[in-house]
Amino acid sequence: MELTFVDAIRQALIEEMRRDPAVFLMGEDIGVYGGAFKATAGLVDEFGPQRVIDTPLAESAIVGAAIGASYTGMRPVVEMQFMDFVACCFNQITNFAAKSHYRWNAPVPIVIRGPVGGGVHGGPFHSQNPEMYFVHTPGLKVVEPATPGDAFGLLLAAIRDNNPVLFLEHKFLYRRLKEDVAIDAPPIPLGRAKVARPGRDLSVITYGAMVQTALATADQLAARGIEVEVLDLRTLLPLDCDAIAATARKTSKVLILHEDTRTGGIAGEITAILQERCFDDLDGPILRLTSGDAPVPFSPPLEEAFLPSAQALANHIERLARF
């Protein structure tokens, strides 16, 4: 079935709700309206308002109620209209859900999904990449797909997972990507990265919408004789350390690319992993290309300057290739 990124997410929700009566949805404007980005369009018609629940504008209540329902055996999937608003329910996620199994053996099988990222001129409160708040919280899983097929397969796995999963969907991809998705394919296991493009000269480790930037840049550089390997992390927590080490050993040069801001971004963590596991394998410095340490600005020229650009990526790769 040919699906856009957002329709792949919608289709995964449909498949899981048909398969498992324990799966239900909660969020703001997800029912009759179908969600701000239409990820749940028509679902209330098929599954009814008991399973596609429009909530008050209250993120702590939404996630709290999801936690409570999960304790009774249900598998709630909640939508943050924009992932920026996940800050409003930080406590429910990091203190209630994340610590529940460790503290008292009570699993919390919930998914918190929604749009992240910039490039659409959403301004400081509709463009953020909040993944690292949660990557720093043991007990959570954090997933960010880069293709419709991965969005579909990873969302199936996230819903079937017994742990609280943050499922981050880059809104820039929602309608810009389309591909054939096998809807009878099995879930894609969480915690496994994917080589999105093999290459021998150096590795770009990235995730989310930046995978597309990396692939396009890699194509351009191939014409100039630089063969770039692109590793799509897909899951940020738990990180696929083996895949990270494998690509580093293969190419001996690593550039980490992410749209999230620089300080405390996942690039720092991956750099540490590489130092620990691949110190002798590296032939050059570990570089990182990220957004700057600032809120996401609103005006298009400002946002363009803020986000990592394809040109900057090409420059970084060429510099690294010279080592």
Added chain:
Amino acid sequence: MPKARAARPRPAAAALARRNGQTAAAMVTDLRREKLRFDLRETRRDGKVVYEWEGRVTDPPPLRETAALSRDQALAIYRFMLMNRIMEQQLENLYKQGQVVGGVYFGLGQEGCSVASAFALGPDDWMAPMIRNQGSLLVRGFAPRDVMMQYMAKSGSPTRGRDGTSHFGDLEKRRMISPISMLGDLIPVMAGVCLGERMQGREVAAMTWIGDGGQSTGVFHEGVNFAAAQRLGLVLVIENNLWAYSTPLQRQVRITDLAVRAAGYGIPAFVVDGTDPLQVYEACRQAVARAHAGGGPTIIEAKLMRMKGHAIHDPASYVPPRLLEFWRRRDPIVRFEGYLTLKGWLGESERTRLRAEIEVEMAAERAAAESSPMPTPDDVLEGVYCERCHHPTPHFQGRPS
């Protein structure tokens, strides 16, 4: 899974509109026999700012009779209250002997509320305690040794030493959800429990407690409103014990009765004397029945007094002594003993025998707790994730909705 009652059809729209149209005054039922105010005055004495209370120290009225409790039930509540108090005395002793890790939180003066509220729940219902509801834990079937081992951070504790105090639960048998330290977060969680149960075809009550302190949080509002909007069987007991740590009620809110907040959510509320277990039980019984009937949430404000500091380290020197004396005369155990004696349900010899029996039982519980080893660190990083060690399973009754 215990047998659960089937979901009732939704009430007709007209009935709903009638209920929602009730005025604020009509929605709060006040069961108290004495309606008191505890306005404090801030004054300066010897250069220090202190609180003063100018009310009169009086004797309490008799308890409010309820037809809903049999002799045996009343005696069961009394026994749990006594256990609650004696267990906390043991906890204090353990602390003084250096056997407790961290502090101890007491529910002294709040035993009647803790016990009688939890007593109103049925086996299919859920509860989630607050830190002072150690009596509720006993009602729900936990042993005093469980509480003791939590405080002692023992490997045999319900959390195997991973958390302390009343921070534990049991999804399967006792349907109890562990609280976290951040107040208010339990409210939407308990609403969600009702939602999950309803989706499986059951209307249940989910009870939790919060203090006058915790009711100031934003998530209190979000949770109560969510429960109201979805008509979920949340039973929220606000234990208004007049102090949020050291901050008196009037420094927290501009209202006297926290129960009036219910009107803003379109739900009913009760005000009860929290040192009268009969009033507490009566209000909670009605709230639980309403939840079972699919009628939605209820707030119960219990007026009482925290008779010790916030935790064992806090001497509570900020509490005006006369206010403490006022409430000392309202010791829930003494009041309930008076009631049971008057009813002819509890004689002097029976009372002595019961106390002695609990003392013996508590000593055995304590010995069991002491004999549990401290946890070994080999599995300190295990169990962060559920890797198929549990299988969360819904139990649908009838056709899944």
